[in-house]
Amino acid sequence: MNDYTNILREHNLKATPQRLAIANALCTNGHMSIETLYGIMLKKFSSISLATIYKNINLMLENTFIQEVKLPNAKSVYELTKTPHSHLLCEACGNVEDILLNLNSIIEDALKASEFQIEKTDLVLSGVCKKCRK
């Protein structure tokens, strides 16, 4: 189990036990909704307030310690900030996976077509995962 004390501090976040637990939960579970994160946190902190979850999620987002992933037909999930990547969503089981795709050519195309100065991409590919296909 990783120690997120310093990483939290680097993001100007005090390393409280609750925050360390959030970081670890995200680390081991990958992508989590507020709801499921709260459920997991309750196991460790039986009297943790849902407000604490929200306050921390929002602060962690502001300080880019975590990222929000908006999914079609599902609640948002949150993850530790890593190198930019895309997502695969299984419409059958709801599982979310990371996938590293090179979007440079797409961004080039968009640049030419739009005159936008593009700074960020959010891509979710929805479908059916291998397990659910069988």
Add this chain to the structure above:
Amino acid sequence: MNDYTNILREHNLKATPQRLAIANALCTNGHMSIETLYGIMLKKFSSISLATIYKNINLMLENTFIQEVKLPNAKSVYELTKTPHSHLLCEACGNVEDILLNLNSIIEDALKASEFQIEKTDLVLSGVCKKCRK
């Protein structure tokens, strides 16, 4: 101003005045949040209920008459269903534009890397539009 009576019926939706107005609002404004749609609808139907907006948006989504577009750091917007396309979001002015991009090669890459059966893509490119750059 387009007549959406038949298109609504093709989607198993009764062509009520409220629904026709929603369709026209989406047609002329492109992408709208619940909030702004409600504001526009109030001009035509001074006593329309917000519940009517929600009920219709949800039904129209179920019957694929409209689509939801989830945006980073912003409320969802809704649009009439058109041929699949991607979106540009200006982080400065909040404007949302359609953009047609060929994602085939990306989907191919994802297929190889993931063994997912991909059926849908949701791509939002965020940046600064031409107008806001000046």
Add this chain to the structure above:
DNA sequence: TCCTAAAGGATAATTTTTATCTATTGATAA
């Protein structure tokens, strides 16, 4: 024109998220 399921409006209820308040605590420096 009549009939009826579906839809609209009013409003309550529920769900989700944020704000407020006080006690506690993590981080810093003496």
Add this chain to the structure above:
DNA sequence: TTATCAATAGATAAAAATTATCCTTTAGGA
């Protein structure tokens, strides 16, 4: 170590967003 204090946690209220309920009206077909 210990003292200090801004930041945080938890409890709870409040606000915002969404859905449910109930009754009246209406679109669309017979």
